[in-house]
Amino acid sequence: MTAQPDVLRRYPDTEWGKGPSAGLELEVEQGRVLVFPQLRFVLQPQEQRFLDAKWADGKAKNISLRATDGSLRGAVGEEADRVVLHAMLERYRDQSEALVARLFPHYRGVLRRGNTSYRPVAVEGRETSWRKDDSRLHVDAFPSNPVHGVRLLRVFHNLHPDGAPRRWRVGEPFDSFAVRYLRGIPRPVPGSAWLLQRLHVTKARRSEYDHLMLQLHDRVKADLAYQREAPQLAVEFSPGTTWIVFSDQVLHAAMGGQYMMEQTLYLDPDRQQQPSLSPLKVLERLTERALL
Ligand code: SIN
Ligand code: FE
Secondary structure, eight states: OOSSTTOEEEOOOOOSSSOSOOOOHHHHHTTOEEEETTOOOOOOGGGGGGOSGGGBOSSSSSEEEOTTTOOEESBOSOHHHHHHHHHHHHHHHHHHHHHHHHHOGGGTTTOEEEEEEEEOSOSTTOOOOGGGOTTSOBOOOOTTOOOTTOEEEEEEEEOOTTOOOEEEEEESOHHHHHHHHHTTOOOOOTTHHHHHHHTTSSSSOOOHHHHHHHHHHHHHHHOHHHHHHSOEEEEEEOTTOEEEEETTTSOEEEEEOOOEEEEEEEEOGGGSSSGGGSHHHHHHHHHTSOOO
């Protein structure tokens, strides 16, 4: 069974800052994966050496450039290596931002920069708990990071030097997924949002929206029958491919691959071209109450 008719949309762009595609807000807001098979992030000769998992420090699975202070995290290496790696992540960030500014003119000036990451570690064989296991279909939601309905727009790129694709599964539309699990989710315990913040489990108050998104994330990952039998599409992103998705909306699972870039951007749902398509509005419609 397939995920959603037309879940993948392909575009012929070959450059980040200019090209034929524009005005794709409604495509991405409808939960489609925008795929650019010829939009390559070109490594400089001095960056080729980073195509090796040894550069990850082993504590974090990613090397990241933090949006808040511009610092590089999760990497080993001498200062001279780190300078080159830092510049590589900055270039990916700048090219991703140029791309989204061009594709989504409606979001211009209102997208906020999130972290940039480089993921040099192979997906296959990563040991982890079921809750952190991203090879299970899920929407992105993070326990310590309440977002209050803010959207997660992500720009991915497969950098693999030897032809290995990034292999994903993509699931059914957000609303049909939410309907399956919503009824079983209890309301948050009164006072729990306050307590979680007080104990620094969360960095901000966990809204009812965040509570529901986390529960959806956990329940779908725990449901092995769903993982096996639910509508889904296997997708392979070849090296040199860039793809863009609202990862808080599109059910996805990473099944294989190595060496990927990712840029996160944040968007307030009321700045969407069609705010009613946001997970916040969908969940508010389904629960018939305000969730912020
Ligand atoms: C994820 O967002 O779940 C992981 C994506 C990937 O590593 O390809
Ligand atoms: Fe994810």
